[in-house]
Amino acid sequence: MTGGGRTAAGGPPVMVVLRGLGLGDLLTVVPALRALRRAHPGHRIVLAAPASLAPLVPLIGAVDGLLDVSGPGPVPLGVAPDIAVNLHGRGPQSLAALRRTGPGRLLTHAHPDFPEVPGPPWRGDAHEVRRWCDLLGWYGVAADPGDLELEVPPGWAPPPVARPWAAGPAPESVSAWEPEPAAVDSGAAGPGPEGFPPGAGPGPYVSPPDRPAPAAGRAPAGRGAARPGPRVPRSRRPASVVLHPGAAAPARRWPPERFALVSLALRQAGHEVVITGSAGERVLAEQVASLACLPEACVLAGRTGLRDLVALVARARLVVCGDTGVAHLASALATPSVVLFGPVSPALWGPPHGPHVALWAGRSGDPHGDLPDEGLLEIGVLEVLDAAVNLLEVGVR
16 A cells, blocks of 8 residues: 555645544544544544534544545545544445555554454454554554543533523422322333323422432332332532433433433422434424423424534533433533443443443343333333432532
8 A cells, every 4th residue: 555645735644534423433532533643743633524523523632624424435535644544343344445545554453354454353342432442552552541521612602592491481399299209110111101190290209208229330120119219409500401312223212201200300309401312303302391391492402503512511410311422422521421221231332430320221132223122121210310319419510
């Protein structure tokens, strides 16, 4: 392979890094990108990734340009790079696309279709962040898997609609409900169909007695085991609690009825709750809000760009979501989070150490399945509230 490695104007040598995937995928390679910058300070680093991720590029602090690429290629760089780095995946398409750019050097995992290209073997049991750090380590580039944090510029602010109760009624005080103490199902189903029997209100989740929370990360105690819900601590700050019910595949989507029950308990404790998501997830977000009696102004799905979402999560008290990009955003911004895992173990995609709780029932499945994963459905509403309460009581933010 040959390649002059300079721009058409005779500028610095070029390095192209392929990661043609989504939000969470980009955030998992931040340590690798920063390691490449430290190892090659004189190169112009071009990230080949979707243009929609452009607002994140300045926050990484390691990338000079963005080339709009979705998927494994092609990579229309327009110049033969000095170095090409495959942070996309293990398939032959991404490796072939980078070879076609004519790089002077190619950093990638080994693949049997290209026996002449050196590289380490792919490990299926590696955490996604460490995978790419280890790849660079094989080539002599030291990377720190903990170097994940993003710094949000002071001028970035959440969308005005997300500020305390810009529209719609403020949540009633907890004491106003005065519900009778009630036992609720600690397993997946909750009382009645998905926790909403006809005429039922949010009362059962408001003022039962305090009791010790279960260990973080464990599955529910068992279906049908009735116990009181947790007492949610009252909010002392106007920052939002962000609920993000969507995920790329149905297998990783916790039911909207359960997100609504979590929202009910948090809102009655005085927490501002907002529902986020893409434009395609707007209907899902509205369903959660309707079940939880949230005002329409709290539904931000489809109404925020990536920059708005980053600012919102950076200032949130808590994020509750599935195994999706927003979970990685919370990790990058050190925002406390409760992340619900189903078909994929948190050992592979879970948050780092810090103010985060990963819930998983301990079984694996198809992350691209058309139905909610059975393991994900084993995570009950009370278990999620337990984790949320623990993080809110810590008062990290």
